[in-house]
Amino acid sequence: MLLLNPGPVTLSERVRKSLLQTDLCHREGEFFDLQDEARARLLGVYALDPAQWSAVLMTGSGTAAVESMIASLVPEQGKLLIVQNGVYGERIAQIATQYRIAHTLVTHDWKSAPDLSRVAAALDADPAITHVTVIHHETTTGRLNDLAAIDALCQARKVRLLVDAVSSFGAEAIDFSGSIDAVAATANKCLHGVPGAAFVVTRRAALANAAQRAYYLDLGRMARLQDQRNTPFTPSVHAFYALVEALREFEDEGGWRARHQRYAALAEQVRVGLADLGIAPLWAPEQSSVVLRAYRLPAGVTYEQLHDGLKTRGFVIYAGQGGLSSELFRISTMGALTAEDMDRLLQGFRELVSQ
Ligand SMILES: *Cc1c(COP(=O)(O)O)cnc(C)c1O
Numbered sequence: 090m091l092l093l094n095p096g097p098v099t100l101s102e103r104v105r106k107s108l109l110q111t112d113l114c115h116r117e118g119e120f121f122d123l124q125d126e127a128r129a130r131l132l133g134v135y136a137l138d139p140a141q142w143s144a145v146l147m148t149g150s151g152t153a154a155v156e157s158m159i160a161s162l163v164p165e166q167g168k169l170l171i172v173q174n175g176v177y178g179e180r181i182a183q184i185a186t187q188y189r190i191a192h193t194l195v196t197h198d199w200k201s202a203p204d205l206s207r208v209a210a211a212l213d214a215d216p217a218i219t220h221v222t223v224i225h226h227e228t229t230t231g232r233l234n235d236l237a238a239i240d241a242l243c244q245a246r247k248v249r250l251l252v253d254a255v256s257s258f259g260a261e262a263i264d265f266s267g268s269i270d271a272v273a274a275t276a277n278k279c280l281h282g283v284p285g286a287a288f289v290v291t292r293r294a295a296l297a298n299a300a301q302r303a304y305y306l307d308l309g310r311m312a313r314l315q316d317q318r319n320t321p322f323t324p325s326v327h328a329f330y331a332l333v334e335a336l337r338e339f340e341d342e343g344g345w346r347a348r349h350q351r352y353a354a355l356a357e358q359v360r361v362g363l364a365d366l367g368i369a370p371l372w373a374p375e376q377s378s379v380v381l382r383a384y385r386l387p388a389g390v391t392y393e394q395l396h397d398g399l400k401t402r403g404f405v406i407y408a409g410q411g412g413l414s415s416e417l418f419r420i421s422t423m424g425a426l427t428a429e430d431m432d433r434l435l436q437g438f439r440e441l442v443s444q
Pocket residue numbers: 095096150151152153155177224226227228253254255256275
């Protein structure tokens with residue numbers, strides 16, 4: 090079965106085999122070698138300086154990393170502006186509410202790009218705001234939000250930026266030289282690891298002001314102990330094995346730019362093939378990520394018919410989220426997928442749509 094849902098992804102044989110390595114105690118040097126390699130390679134993805142940046146690992150899904158980042162990196166007296174145009178922006182607002190973090194929202198329809206003039210006006214109207222958070226790739230719709238433009242607004246106002254890059258880290262450009270204090274991501278999306286390992290890449294300077302709202306997800310404690318070749322709790326050792334192997338493979342294949350090219354080629358192959366069947370994408374390619382594309386359901390076929398028909402042909406596609414489920418379906422091209430796989434997928438669509 091090939092997974093075209095936005096994570097977990099179809100594994101390469103190399104990563105799958107890495108799960109079968111020897112058992113490790115997480116209090117022994119061999120585990121800390123593994124942890125050190127994962128942390129160093131994660132910084133290497135965007136060539137970040139380990140003196141200034143720290144990759145902090147945790148056991149959990151992508152949401153754990155996002156929650157840890159928000160709960161820890163908005164200081165006690167800080168205030169967060171949340172730019173929201175999809176499910177994942179909404180989730181950050183729920184996290185901020187749950188931790189009683191002072192926050193304000195700039196909300197948009199899920200089919201809209203962030204309105205930069207509204208974000209600027211909200212920042213200018215409230216000098217208490219210390220941090221902005223945005224979803225880089227809103228997986229709800231496949232839209233790639235304009236991180237550089239949000240970053241510029243933050244830089245001009247000396248406000249710090251926290252990014253949910255769960256579905257873009259490793260495949261889209263991220264410029265860490267501006268106001269970004271941290272990005273949260275996971276092993277099992279663009280990096281092609283298995284679910285269970287997540288991480289926050291953060292400036293060391295931001296850790297110095299971290300709040301201690303969370304217990305298990307206390308980013309400051311995790312960073313401190315990991316720097317000392319230690320860990321607060323039992324990590325998912327096997328997920329760390331797979332993450333390290335996936336990062337080695339990632340480097341061997343040419344890093345994030347090569348992954349971006351590979352996803353772009355597959356996503357365009359699918360877009361062009363579906364266009365021949367009259368199936369339109371929600372966005373033009375330049376507004377979309379290369380990671381996932383949302384398409385309008387063709388007339389006369391329900392999502393269930395499409396999903397079930399493709400599943401019998403060996404592919405799992407993904408429904409639209411929330412209110413968009415009757416309108417859209419989604420195809421992610423993350424994971425160990427090839428052009429031949431996409432040819433077979435398109436053949437499946439042809440059989441199902443022209444019936
Ligand atoms: C997948 C995803 C998450 C986290 O989802 P989990 O199920 O917790 O791994 C968060 N943000 C975005 C943008 C995502 O795509």
